[in-house]
Amino acid sequence: MDLQQIDIIRQNMHFAHRFLPTATVHRSGGDVSPIASEPLHLDELAFVDATGRATTLSQALERTHTDAFLVMHRGKIVYEKYYSGMEPTLRHGLASVTKSFIGTLISIELFVGNLGANDRVDRYIPELADSAFGDATIQQLLDMQISCKYPIFFPEANYIDNQRNLLLTAIGTIPAKEGYTGPKTIHEYLASITKSQEHGSAFLYSNGPTEVLGWILGRVNDTSLAELLSQRIWSKLGTEEDAYFVVDSVGTEQACGGLHATLRDVARFAEMMRNDGLFNGYRIVPKAVIGDIQQGGRRDLLAASNRAKARPGYSYRNQWWITHNRFKAYEANGLYGQRIHIAPLAEMVIVQFSSYPGHSDETARLFSHGFEAIANHLN
Template sequence: MKSITKNEIKVFPPLTEDIVTKDNWFTSKKNLQRYCHSGELSPGRIIWRGNQKPTQLSYAKDQLNLEKINNKNGESVLADLERTDTDAFLVMHKGKVLYENYFNGYKSYQLHAMNSATKSFVGLIVSLLADEGLLDKNKKSSFYIPELDGTGLGDGTVQQLLDMQVPVRYLEADPPLGIGRRTPIFMATGSIPKPDNYDGPENLYEFILSSKKDKIPGTAFYYESGQTEALGWIIKRLTGKNLAELIQEIIWSKLGAEENALMQLDLIGTDIASGGMRATLRDLARFGEMMLNDGYYNGQQIIPEHIIREIKKGGNRKYLAESNHSHLSGFSYHNQWWVSHDQFGGYSARGKFDQRIYIAPKADTVIVKLSSYLSPSSIETSAFQAIIEYLEKK
């Protein structure tokens, strides 16, 4: 029998300062890490991995030494990962894992918050529905959700929602933790406490319906979560299924994932399409490898190749350059994916606190980073580029 070791909690019941709640998860690096590592603060819906055996990841004999690879600032990639509060990091090149490591007490089998990287899964589901003729991306969202008629989000087409080109505004709120200032989505999802005298939306549907038109749809890039939530509503209206169920049927159960994933819910049980998914590092690497292989993985075509090709084309770079995401120089946003237009043909799913699934087709590389970075820099890190350039030289 394996010997029993002491738990990380030194006192039971735990001390008040050791308990992470909706009132304090965003107040310190330690609490944020616990929030990212655990989905216990909110209700969730399981995304089942299916009953098949996990696909085996192949590990290269010679693993990368990230202490010896420097970014453009002369900092080692390992130091970069530690400085940016990385919880887990994996590099796959030519189908083999060259590096896999875990930090800050995070375990390989734990689900990690993906936050806005969830949006990229929504983009795939919407594209599949369009591919099957269930929706027309050129129709307004209010065509599918009549309740949206007269709202800011109802004015945009499905494609404009996919590309974050429906500029809207919401009731301004000043939440106690500071996160989500100027938009009530975090209160609507029940993720944080409501400020005093709050009179805003109490769930995601109310949040979507509260949107007001700011600019003409299709004339600017405006990244915000309501557009993805509107897509989530359209998905459910057309299929009668929850987003988690569709991700399970179409993607997760076909990957040969090791673990179930999870979708967090708002207070009335609605899937948080804009940022509710949680998964493990290895399973996200499997997903990234599927995207790298143009939708083919585990012996089957999971996503049609032309849907992946369309993502890689990217969107309107001028609009993004004129937005508050102008620090992502050269980027565009298309079908809920960030497209970097770099020399590696890179595109990525990205989420708050520095979650990233980066796919570099021209370098045959997938890099996954899961983090609890409270204050990410507005400057794009060069760690990923340093790794790929190192591999290219070899």
């Protein structure tokens, strides 16, 4: 692997706030919620990964260029490791793990009745009426059943590559070239996306639906996404540090992948989800919201998609990946190997931060048996 590429990824994951504009997700300012620790020696825990290779946990962490890794069992930290300059107080990029935070916020809005699952996007965002998203429902956005021409970050054709450059310019991660006349913000870019077929007919994972969900959250609540996440979740977890979003030139948060946070604070969020929305004695997320996520979505649509090989048997629901394994685990996954793995029946959560120079499907395959091996060992 190209070590220089890995170093660039790691710098972006660790220090985005130094070179990109951001919006703070404030912690409460109150006491930090304590997490007990009972360390176990899991380095030599053996399993066979999805490629058929025998490995140990420590070898798998090294192979995937992991920056930080934490396992909680029954509310206690049993394994916590930091590598390659990562520290407990350093906020790491979560990439598409961010989507699951957005999905959870939207699910709360559905539960309290501020939104309807079958409501069309153009009811809330008329600016998108003529785009691919205008006639889509909120549930179709949540479940990635939006058929549109939205770029991916690992292009397979020049068309996609050109669209990717437009996207990166719109979100502000690459500068606009002289004479550039394309979209200059996230919202402008969303309005330019066209529809490819009827929504609801296929699972098509992309960043567009989540960006639209973020826009809807801001519009319905008349506040920023960073402030909403702080109010509804982050300030209630007793987090140690503020989190932050990377934002575009007008301050719009990257809902699809712009969140950065510390390892233990993400573990607090995961543990809250494992406990059906309760944490530190407080109800943060309605139990019904988490139950809806856990039931999963249409496995047939995911099985017919290009994500099936890395996630056999999975479904996708409300911006979460559902394993349907014996521990009823569900996950948040992100580019370069970011992961939240929640296994309620194993009473376990795992958080992984990485700088792996490849698609998240690759690290998902490498760890697809590893998380279950840890759960088996702990139980």
